[in-house]
Amino acid sequence: MSPRRVTLADVAKAAGVSRTTASLVLSGRGRELRISQDVEQRVLRAADELQYRPNIVSVGLRTGSSRTIGFVSDTVATTRLAGDMIKGALEAARERGFMLFIGETEGDAELERLLLQAMHDRQVDGLILASMFTRTIKVPKAITAGPAVLLNALPKQPTPLPAVLPDEVEAGRRAARVLLDAGHRDGIYLIGAGPGLRNVPSESLAAVERLVGIREALGEAGVKVAGARTCPDWQPEYGLAATQDLLRTVQPRALICFNDRIAMGAYQALDDLGLKVPADVSVVSFDDHPIASWVRPRLTTVALPHYELGRKAVDVLFTEIERDRADTEEVGQVHRVPMPVRSRESVAPSPTADSLD
Amino acid sequence: MSPRRVTLADVAKAAGVSRTTASLVLSGRGRELRISQDVEQRVLRAADELQYRPNIVSVGLRTGSSRTIGFVSDTVATTRLAGDMIKGALEAARERGFMLFIGETEGDAELERLLLQAMHDRQVDGLILASMFTRTIKVPKAITAGPAVLLNALPKQPTPLPAVLPDEVEAGRRAARVLLDAGHRDGIYLIGAGPGLRNVPSESLAAVERLVGIREALGEAGVKVAGARTCPDWQPEYGLAATQDLLRTVQPRALICFNDRIAMGAYQALDDLGLKVPADVSVVSFDDHPIASWVRPRLTTVALPHYELGRKAVDVLFTEIERDRADTEEVGQVHRVPMPVRSRESVAPSPTADSLD
DNA sequence: AGCGGGCGCTAACCCGATTTAGCAACGGAG
DNA sequence: CTCCGTTGCTAAATCGGGTTAGCGCCCGCT
Incomplete structure (x- = not known):
């Protein structure tokens, strides 16, 4: 069927040397082991002409x-x-x-x-x-x-x-800072977890760490979380339900959703009540799910890298x-x-922001 | 570091036989080659006790x-x-x-x-x-x-x-049949390609085949495609533009979108004009992208398997x-x-449908 | 001439399995 | 008792490379 693979032995024969020599030259150890220029060239040329490729299975065995x-x-x-x-x-x-x-x-x-x-x-x-x-x-x-x-x-x-993980705490800080930078100080609500560190779905590291980051960044700016709603699972339907529940009692200025799927639900809840994103409510989220750039307005989100x-x-x-x-x-x-912020159109300056700075 | 792997030689030694015999037994060829029950058992037991696993790299080489x-x-x-x-x-x-x-x-x-x-x-x-x-x-x-x-x-x-491909022609037929079964006979428009077989993005096999299937199934039912809009690329924005363009001149009863991303654009164009899916316009599509079951109403689509x-x-x-x-x-x-139909909520019976059958 | 030493290369073993060829022991037939 | 055929097992070659130990040769020195 396929013409048998070229082996080291073929190269050695073509170059008129032993397999050992061919091996030494091809593994680059020819120099230190004093193989002559002439032989080296012959081997290299033979390997090239025959299109020799070492069989990795064999190398692996040895x-x-x-x-x-x-x-x-x-x-x-x-x-x-x-x-x-x-x-x-x-x-x-x-x-x-x-x-x-x-x-x-x-x-x-x-x-x-x-x-x-x-x-x-x-x-x-x-x-x-x-x-x-x-x-x-x-x-x-x-x-x-x-x-x-x-x-x-x-x-x-x-x-x-060792372990490799997204920097979720810093991501939380960044999400919060997006709102702070837009001048938001009040009416910031969380959807998916919080407000306390006990109100977090179990098993989810991301939830805890994002929440820690959010609270840190807000705290440093002297801003308090206005409130929060948890979700049993971070799916759109729970985001919808949680946001609807929230909107029954308050009108938020900004939402930090714990992921983009929750944010989808939040979008819908806001839309149902005629609230505009970002004019009425700014929304920031996590993950940068593909859908985040499909929805209108496109969602500002802290991306999982x-x-x-x-x-x-x-x-x-x-x-x-x-x-x-x-x-x-x-x-x-x-x-x-690090988790990078994807700045899009779901966040607007707070209407109550000081225009001082 | 790790305790050296158990090799065939170890098993053979433990069983008190040669590597050959051990290999024969373990590869199941012991029977035909007349290895005694006793030896067979000894080898199997040794392999089991030592937790022997053949080194696939070695097997590969041989x-x-x-x-x-x-x-x-x-x-x-x-x-x-x-x-x-x-x-x-x-x-x-x-x-x-x-x-x-x-x-x-x-x-x-x-x-x-x-x-x-x-x-x-x-x-x-x-x-x-x-x-x-x-x-x-x-x-x-x-x-x-x-x-x-x-x-x-x-x-x-x-x-x-040989090649393995989704049955796109049959998928086209199925998409069309979804509408036919719902009683649609008129006002069926295509978004993404068509109406003729020349109005198709190049390089895309799916476009041609889906279109062929659609036309076949509709044709067999004596139904004609009312019109179509092509899209340069099958992305939401082009679906939006194409549908907006269509809606400027006609009001369709049903849309067959060539994929779900186009359908997303179509949803938006319809929504912008206050048209309800599926009450005013039924929508059927292809691919079963995850988003198809996220949007409201959930999209009926022929799934890529x-x-x-x-x-x-x-x-x-x-x-x-x-x-x-x-x-x-x-x-x-x-x-x-075969590409299965995922029946969801984006298709409603045609208001003009005969209620005869 | 004899000896030591560097140079340039190669024989031979190894990795861990499969597979071919064949060897010893035993039993039955002649 | 010898010869042959099974039976039950094993030695050795093989896959395609990497690696170690060492062999011959030429040179220069004494």
Whole structure:
């Protein structure tokens, strides 16, 4: 069928040298091992002419490195946002000549075990354990064997694994600052969580951290949260219900929605009452879901940097792989990736703002 | 660091037999090769106790099969819809004990070449070449070497490669039938393409095929397309503009939008004029983008079966791999995956419908 | 001439499995 | 008792590279 692959032996024969010599030249160690210029050229030319490419499977068997990393997620590959995470990881890996194995566990521990095993069987050089939502996960002990990184997740039990996460606290601060910069001081309500740190959906790290950031930034400006409504799940229908409930008693100047889906519900609740965004109510949110730039007015939101998260995870994994060789001891560090504000049309200056500055 | 992997040699030693015997037993060929029950049990027990798992890299080197397939796409991993494609492929592959290499070309031919090379270097057993949009692609000659399948794409030049595609013609028929079943006979307009087969964005297979299906189904019912507006790109803003343009001259009873993003624009244009969906105008569309079930009224749409497409591609690839071994000659077949109708609230019975049947 | 040493290259082993060819032991037939 | 055919297992080659140890040769020195 396909003409048999060109092997090192073919190159060696064509160049009239031994396999050893060919190997040395091609791995760049020819210089230090005093291979003559003449032979070096002959080997290089032969390799080029035959279009030789080393068989990575073979190299993998001998050296133990398959130039491959495993990307295991709960269900991350399925969502648009998280697809970017994979894309970032893919590109960062490619730049180093590595490929990615993808696997989804669907939250099934047994599936996860099998998947990790399958990757281990293929001698992956490292693993990225990714989560769809930012949360704490139980780290399967199977992965403590080799280099690994948690992505968008923190270990439930203390482990030496490094983790890569979006900087949600700073994101909360930024969301608040968007409103503060627009002159808002009063009538700022939260939809999805708060106002206190106990009024937060469990399991969701993002909720807590965003809330902390929001309160910090507002607090520093001497501004108080006017009120809040929680949502059992961060879906549009709950955002709608929560906002409707809020609007029954007060008229807010600004809403900080805990994600874009909630904001969709809020938009609808406001629209139903004839309230205009942003003239009557400013809205700021989190995630930068694609829908945020589709709705009118387009939603100002603090973006989850999925692409960068993916890249960063690979970067950290590679330092981990290096470290493994160097045998340096170090604790599992937490890396935070900044979440950028996407300024769009859902925020307007507060009508009550001082025009002093 | 990690306790060295258990190898076949370890199992053999523990069972007190040779590696050959252990291999024979574990590969299930012990029976036909007359290994005694006693030895068989000893080997199996040793393997079990040591938790032996064969090193697939090694098996790959020896047998040429890495139990891995490559999934190369233009940019498919990034979108929500297409993520499902990967998920389908992932699961179908996993059921057979295969893993997936993922790669994105970004439409860059050079990148594609490198990616295919990298996969070839890792001895993938087969390749899936996927496209984000249904379209014709130039098949890189690098892949003709091994088994391969086109996914969501047709080859530009004739090749022996099989292809897996959504059944867009039937989808067009189904969309039309949704309206026909609701009693619509008049005032059916198309947004995105048509009315003639020449009024179609180039490169888009889906446009042509959906249009063909629509015209067939309507034609069979003796119904004519009342008119159409094309869109330079199938994005909400163009859907908005096209629908606004349409509404300047006529009031439609029903719209068939060529995808959900166009339908979003159409929704807005109708809303701007105070027209209610579905009371005044029924809307049916294609793709089943997540947004279709978020908007109110939820959009009736003919779904792209991404998950099934991914599964099917893997299925076809495996028959291709078998075929490769059997050396059977056969042409590149085109497999069509049905597109299901998601009936929601954007279609109402025609007010002019005969109430006879 | 004999010896030491650097230079340039290669033989041989290794990674972890599969697979081919064949060897010892045993039983039954002649 | 010898010969042959099974039965039950194993030695060795193989896949395609990386790596270690070391071999021959030429040179210069004494």
